[in-house]
Every structure is written in C-alpha cells, then in structure tokens.
Amino acid sequence: MSKSHRIGLVGKPSVGKSSFFNAATMNDVPEGAYPFTTIDPSVGEAYVRVEDAAPEFGEVSTPSVGYLEGDVRFVPTKLVDVAGLIPGAHEGNGLGNQFLTDLNETDVLIHVVDFSGETDLEGEPTEGHDPRKDIDFLEEELDQWYLGVLEKGINRYASGYVTEEDDIEEDLAEQMSAFKISEDEIKLLIRRVDIGFDPDEWDDDDRLELAREIRKATKPMVIAANKMDTPQAQENFQEIAADPEYEHLTMVPCSAHAEKALKTADEAGVVDYRPGDDDFEIVGDISPEQELGLEQIRDFMTEYGATGVQAALETALFDVLGVVPVFPGGANGLGNERGEVLPDCYLIPSDSTAEDFAYSLHSDIGEGFLYAIDCRSNRQLGKEYEVEPRDVIEVVTTN
Numbered sequence: 063m064s065k066s067h068r069i070g071l072v073g074k075p076s077v078g079k080s081s082f083f084n085a086a087t088m089n090d091v092p093e094g095a096y097p098f099t100t101i102d103p104s105v106g107e108a109y110v111r112v113e114d115a116a117p118e119f120g121e122v123s124t125p126s127v128g129y130l131e132g133d134v135r136f137v138p139t140k141l142v143d144v145a146g147l148i149p150g151a152h153e154g155n156g157l158g159n160q161f162l163t164d165l166n167e168t169d170v171l172i173h174v175v176d177f178s179g180e181t182d183l184e185g186e187p188t189e190g191h192d193p194r195k196d197i198d199f200l201e202e203e204l205d206q207w208y209l210g211v212l213e214k215g216i217n218r219y220a221s222g223y224v225t226e227e228d229d230i231e232e233d234l235a236e237q238m239s240a241f242k243i244s245e246d247e248i249k250l251l252i253r254r255v256d257i258g259f260d261p262d263e264w265d266d267d268d269r270l271e272l273a274r275e276i277r278k279a280t281k282p283m284v285i286a287a288n289k290m291d292t293p294q295a296q297e298n299f300q301e302i303a304a305d306p307e308y309e310h311l312t313m314v315p316c317s318a319h320a321e322k323a324l325k326t327a328d329e330a331g332v333v334d335y336r337p338g339d340d341d342f343e344i345v346g347d348i349s350p351e352q353e354l355g356l357e358q359i360r361d362f363m364t365e366y367g368a369t370g371v372q373a374a375l376e377t378a379l380f381d382v383l384g385v386v387p388v389f390p391g392g393a394n395g396l397g398n399e400r401g402e403v404l405p406d407c408y409l410i411p412s413d414s415t416a417e418d419f420a421y422s423l424h425s426d427i428g429e430g431f432l433y434a435i436d437c438r439s440n441r442q443l444g445k446e447y448e449v450e451p452r453d454v455i456e457v458v459t460t461n
C-alpha cells in the first residue's frame with residue numbers, strides 16, 4: 063500500500079466545517095469497496111478523482127481500493143476533522159494542545175472559511191465580518207506555534223551541548239522533527255529568507271519569517287471559501303481574489319450545503335449525482351420546493367463548475383501537496399492472477415522516480431530494482447525516470 067495522506071480540515075465554529083466533513087465523507091461506496099473503518103469519528107474517508115487508465119487498454123478496471131463510477135476512479139484518502147480552533151485563541155490563549163497535536167498528523171490543510179461574513183472570529187452570528195481576518199488569524203497563530211518550537215531549536219544550538227561543529231540546521235531539524243522537515247530543507251529555507259547561518263545575527267523579524275517559511279513548507283494550505291451560495295460570499299470572494307496581499311492563497315469557492323444536499327438526494331434516489339461533476343439529473347419524484355432548491359444548486363454549479371468540495375480535496379492533494387496518481391500495471395495485460403484489472407492506484411510524491419515507486423509497491427526489494435516498463439508504450443524506464451500523473455507502470459525486480 064502507498065502511504066495514505068491525511069488532509070486536515072480546520073476552521074473556527076459555524077463556518078460549515080461539519081457540513082464539509084460530512085459531505086466529503088458521506089459516500090455512496092459500492093459494496094465490496096471496503097472503506098476503512100475507524101472508531102475515531104473525527105477521521106473519515108474521502109475520495110479524490112482520477113481518470114481511469116483501463117479504458118485506454120480496452121479494459122474495465124476492478125479497483126481493490128476505492129471504486130469506479132463511469133470512467134472515474136475514486137481513490138481513498140483520509141480526512142481529519144481537526145477540532146478545537148478555539149474561540150478567543152487570538153486574545154492570547156493560543157491554540158489548544160489537542161488542536162496542535164492533531165494538526166501535526168496532517169500533511170495538508172483545508173481551512174474552511176465562512177465567506178458570507180456572517181460569523182465573527184468567535185463563530186457568533188454577525189454581519190459584514192471580513193473573511194481575511196480568519197485567514198490572517200490562522201496563519202498568524204500557526205506562525206507563533208512554529209516560532210515557539212524554532213526558538214527552542216535556536217536555544218539548543220546556543221547551548222552547544224551536542225557537538226562543537228554542529229550546524230544550526232541540524233539542531234533546528236531535530237527540534238522541528240514533528241513537522242517532518244529535513245536538515246536540507248531547513249538549509250534551503252534559511253537561504254531563501256537570506257538571514258545567514260548564525261542565529262546570533264537573527265532578530266525577531268528574521269526568526270518569525272523563518273518560522274513562517276517552515277510553516278508554509280510543512281503545512282501547505284487551501285482555503286475552502288464556503289457558503290459561496292450566498293451573494294455576500296460571492297462579493298467577498300471577488301474582492302479577496304483581486305487583493306494583491308492575498309495572491310499567495312489557493313482559494314476554492316465552495317458550497318458544503320450544496321454537496322451535502324446532492325449526496326443526500328442521490329442516496330434517496332431522487333437525483334443522480336457523481337461527486338465533483340458539474341451537473342446532476344433529477345430521477346425521482348420531488349415536491350415543487352425541492353425542485354426549486356435543486357435548481358438553485360444547479361445554477362450555482364453552472365456558475366462555479368461544481369459544488370467545490372471535491373475540488374477543495376483535490377486541490378489540497380494534487381496541487382498544493384503535490385501527489386501524483388500512478389497505476390501499477392503489467393506490460394502483458396492489466397489483469398493479475400486474481401482476475402483483477404488495474405486494482406490499485408497509488409498516490410505518491412510528485413518528484414518520485416520509478417525506483418521510489420518500486421519501493422512503495424514492495425518496501426522489501428532492497429537493491430532488487432531492475433527496471434520499470436511504461437505499459438502504454440512498452441518502453442523500458444530506468445530507475446531515475448520521474449513518474450507522471452496517471453502513469454501505468456510495471457516494476458521488474460530480481461525477486
């Protein structure tokens with residue numbers, strides 16, 4: 063199995079985080095798709111879409127993880143509801159410990175923000191609240207958390223109790239290991255911030271800037287601009303998308319409400335809806351009010367291309383975290399000895415080589431990698447070959 067990624071969902075109360083989580087994890091999974099089960103209600107299974115590769119080979123795939131709907135593979139990924147972005151944290155209480163512990167286990171974040179401006183920083187009803195405040199608030203709190211840990215690493219270096227020739231990046235990488243950052247990456251970030259390698263020379267701004275760069279590198283984030291089915295949210299979105307100070311953000315317009323309504327209606331047999339699609343079909347008997355509601359959702363989808371929930375998940379995983387879907391295949395046909403056709407789809411880091419892919423397939427191959435084969439062209443691929451999205455690759459090893 064490839065390593066499963068964890069998308070963390072964060073947001074202050076009442077922004078629609080529960081609606082988003084429920085909508086994203088409420089899937090009409092066909093029998094036999096074996097969704098993973100958990101006793102922790104804050105962890106759910108969501109899916110990202112990958113265009114199936116089997117039709118190109120004139121075959122129909124039989125996924126062993128996730129499922130197939132039409133020509134789209136729904137590949138599972140974990141979604142974690144990171145609870146407890148506590149009201150009042152900005153007044154000096156800081157982020158809660160549980161929140162930070164849970165956050166550490168995520169690879170990428172979706173920050174659900176109420177773009178309608180109808181909830182204040184504490185999550186209480188209001189009007190005209192600027193969503194930028196929520197975005198700034200979370201970024202600043204995370205930066206302060208990182209800064210605290212960074213400072214400990216700097217002190218560790220200053221106390222010099224490891225070895226005389228210690229490099230600063232070595233102590234920082236050790237201190238910040240929970241954030242999964244290597245010495246080389248820290249070195250690169252210190253260079254990027256351009257503050258030199260002597261922490262005695264770093265002032266408060268330098269430290270904060272470095273903390274921020276490390277945060278951005280290790281907790282990449284997507285903003286789910288929620289409640290976009292309201293005119294106020296649409297207005298705010300336009301304004302913020304045009305604000306040069308917020309150019310660095312990856313924002314996805316979305317309506318958790320619409321996604322939840324469509325999935326509920328699909329389950330009830332009232333509509334035919336495939337998550338992520340830009341339209342749906344009404345197939346059951348509905349009341350005039352239900353029809354009106356559904357037509358409003360359709361208008362929204364026409365305007366924004368979809369409800370945005372799938373888009374937020376996929377932007378987080380593919381664009382922001384940068385994983386690539388790769389199918390393990392066979393050069394002499396896609397089926398295996400169990401009669402399954404293209405059963406797996408691995409989500410691996412975008413800079414992976416054919417050899418890395420081989421390791422994610424068989425962690426025990428050691429030096430046994432011989433070569434790989436691109437199943438589409440039957441070309442041989444060396445170990446340095448960098449995988450492309452939707453590659454179908456057979457790995458040949460000595461064992």
Ligand SMILES: Nc1nc2c(ncn2[C@@H]2O[C@H](COP(=O)(O)OP(=O)(O)OP(=O)(O)O)[C@@H](O)[C@H]2O)c(=O)[nH]1
Pocket residue numbers: 073074075076077078079080081082288289290291292316317318319320
């Ligand atoms: N218009 C609109 N309202 C939404 C949307 N998503 C959620 N809401 C509403 O926003 C309110 C809060 O939604 P929840 O999903 O409970 O929000 P939450 O962020 O999980 O809030 P807590 O459970 O309090 O933490 C509810 O009244 C929802 O009906 C949306 O996409 N559009």
